[in-house]
Amino acid sequence: MLQLDSFQDAEEQAAALTGWDQSYLQVSGGRFDGTIKRVQLEGVNLFVEHLDTAVHQTGHLADHVLALGLPIHCEGHSWFCGEPSHPNALHIFSGRSGFEFLTGPDHLMMGIELPAEVTQSLYPEGGATLIRSHAGLIDCDPTLLRPLIRLVETLFEAAQNQPEIFDQGATGRHFVDSLCEKITALNLSGRQCSHPTDQHWHWVQETRQLVEQKIQSDHSIPTIGEICAQLGVSRRTLQSAFHRILDTSPLHYVRTIRLHAVRQALKTADSVTNAATDKGFWHFGHFAHEYHRIFGELPSATHQRYRKS
Secondary structure, X not given: OOEEEEEOOHHHHHXXXXXXXXXXEEOOOOOOOEEEEEEEEOOEEEEEEEEOOOEEEEEOOOOOOEEEEEEEEOOOOOEEOOEEOOOXXXXXXXXXXXXXXXXXOOEEXXXXXXXXXXXXXXXXXXXXXXXXXXXXXXXXXXHHHHHHHHHHHHHHHHHXXXXXXXXXXXXXXXXXHHHHHHXXXXXXXXOOOOOOOOHHHHHHHHXXXXXXHHHHHHOOOOXXXXXXXXXXXXXXXXXXXXXXXXXXXXXXXXHHHHHHHHHHHHOOOOOHHHHHHHOOOOOHHHHHHHHHHHHOOOXXXXXXXXXXX
């Protein structure tokens, strides 16, 4: 009934949520340690995700799924789809534009995935709008949001301590009925998330897209000067944008993307040297130091672990 999985790799945790088509970029240093608890009832998927490092999440969900995020702990520097995240905001992950989420370094969030038939039963007129519009935040009355969170917490406690009560289908149906009641009380029908208008957010978003496209097309990494030329902004402007949104520099962010690319390559590469040089690292002492600072282990340890698996 209750499934609990632990992860020591951000990308492996990202891949664990089926249907999310997402990627996690670890942006704060230290060994990654994350968990996902999952329960499925009557076609409704529920999970609780914990991350102990700041992660830049990007992804898309299928058109027919409405995915809601309920923040349990999202203190600190946290942005969702171009807006500062906060505890009283319902996070709508669905939408054809996809989502981007910069989490804080101690992140705990509940997720609810509702199939189309459940969403349409909740909101016969506005359900399709919620599914098809863009991802973003919807401010909610905390007196309505907290009871929903408590209900899901109760489910996970029961699934862990009394899993036998879910052997009868009636229990699951009645829980989903209660869940739908709490979600209906949020009055989401017809509401849409606002388009992000923050220019700093757009520059960060476009930088990520430029770097990822170059890695996929020819395995090269653009310089900050090349990125600024592509975006039509000065280096100082891009620096200000990154410090405000990600609390880091564009150079550090691009280097982090490169280090993540090496980490993925180490899982199948013949050697650490080949994986590093392929992503533009030539000073191996500096490379090993930077890799250890981000991931909490040397690249040789990563390579050796996957060679054994």
